[in-house]
Amino acid sequence: MIQVYEYDENFILTNPVPIEPDEDGEYVIPENCTTVQPPSFVKPMFHPAEKIWTEAATQEEKKALEKQIESGRVPSPVDELKAQNAAITVQLAESQSLAELEAKMIANLYLMLAEGGKGE
Structure with missing residues (x-):
């Protein structure tokens, strides 16, 4: 089993997805997934051509998330x-x-x- 990282139509990370090998032992990776692990970004965005992740969250989004975490409302x-x-x-x-x-x-x-x- 391997883990791939699914992204949406805007290339924003949605979830990690475990992939099992097929009957030939090969891993079929869905189109909207990559094996490139994202860094610990708030809102990772994948760039398929370069095969890299960048941070897509704005400063306002980061501050809002920090406040929610501090208040214990979200993990x-x-x-x-x-x-x-x-x-x-x-x-x-x-x-x-x-x-x-x-x-x-x-x-x-x-x-x-x-x-x-x-x-x-």
Whole structure:
């Protein structure tokens, strides 16, 4: 699994998106996404031609957000990223657990075949 970063029609970051490989093990990245991780901007804006992010928030937007964070009305962008990272970590752990279970099942099937197809 990889993480890509989705942006809207104005190239403003909307969310990080985990992408699973297809049946060939390839990652198909949607058109409105990039693998380039945005810095910790208030309002990241992607520039596809240069493959860079810039800050799109105005000074007024930044000050308004700072006031909301100070008053406790909204979580900080870092807190939001921490929560998203925790959710992705859980998804990764679940995927790894399933992969291990599948590997054990396959090993048991090979063992059954080696023993002449007789189950326990």
